[in-house]
Amino acid sequence: MNEERNEEHKNDDVRELEGIFKAISNFIRDIQEPLQELMETLIGPIRGDKFGEELAEFYKKLKEGGIPEDLAQKMTLEYFNKRMKILDIPSSLGGILSKGPWTQGFNYKSEEEKEEEEEKETNEG
Numbered sequence: 001m002n003e004e005r006n007e008e009h010k011n012d013d014v015r016e017l018e019g020i021f022k023a024i025s026n027f028i029r030d031i032q033e034p035l036q037e038l039m040e041t042l043i044g045p046i047r048g049d050k051f052g053e054e055l056a057e058f059y060k061k062l063k064e065g066g067i068p069e070d071l072a073q074k075m076t077l078e079y080f081n082k083r084m085k086i087l088d089i090p091s092s093l094g095g096i097l098s099k100g101p102w103t104q105g106f107n108y109k110s111e112e113e114k115e116e117e118e119e120k121e122t123n124e125g
Helices: 002-046 048-064 069-097 111-124
Strands: none
16 A cells, blocks of 8 residues: 555656656747847847947948047947947856856655655644
8 A cells, every 4th residue: 555655656756747847848948039039139249240330330320420530439439348348248147047046956855755844844843
């Protein structure tokens, strides 16, 4: 009888674990495209070819707008420096994500272990 109960718990645990893995798999599938879009938004503009074109266009528009040469150069340099700071965003994000509570590990407890803990707490309290 006790063996049957242990087998039932194992089967329940396996089903629960399958459900967890299925949920994780679905979650990863659901966020994959938005994450790719986010990375393209953050990193795409700093690709050399695109960034060079964007910087040249910025300078050109300033000059066309009547901004004096020295000020246009200064503003373009400032624009360049601010855009380069975008490079720090992915590394900062990586640092934040690497320190989250989810890095503590997955602590799974079976129903039997949970019941034992509850009994222990009840007896102590």
